[in-house]
Amino acid sequence: QQQVKQSPQSLIVQKGGISIINCAYENTAFDYFPWYQQFPGKGPALLIAIRPDVSEKKEGRFTISFNKSAKQFSLHIMDSQPGDSATYFCAATFNDYKLSFGAGTTVTVRA
């Protein structure tokens, strides 16, 4: 069964807007939650990651919010740019070498 549920499947945002992607997980043993960005023809690239002892982590325009009690985490892309158009995957693991991925969200940023 899918251990990490991701939504929405796709979203369109105007340049300068905020993109929000949500993920929910089942396994309370998960202790590492990375986000990956994938462009067509490329492998996923690590964007940002968080551990459950932190409620928020920000790196540049990318912020992860984490709600341990709700078993949910989300990615916010602030001031979205056309170059951010890609597919984003949330993931979770409890041993750092078996990642359970969400289904992915295709983000399109309109200029």
Next chain:
Amino acid sequence: KAGVTQTPRYLIKTRGQQVTLSCSPISGHRSVSWYQQTPGQGLQFLFEYFSETQRNKGNFPGRFSGRQFSNSRSEMNVSTLELGDSALYLCASSLGWRGPTEAFFGQGTRLTVV
């Protein structure tokens, strides 16, 4: 430093054949994981190797196998190919120790089974 290298980038095989894919991890990384990516199933974990030993395995049939060499390079083999095996096969390398280690992916091998 060099990233994760996967070869070949593209492969076309016929049903029933077998195929071997190769992955060279980042220097110093001892863990190599393999994933299958398809439009329908997304990214699915195949298996992971650390110091030449398989540490974890996903829910794939025995036709999918792998190994890791003493230099951490890894190969994945798929025997008796089926049309449904057409996918992007990705490998990821990491340091391999428990803790906040990052997984870095290669560009993948696009396998087409006809």
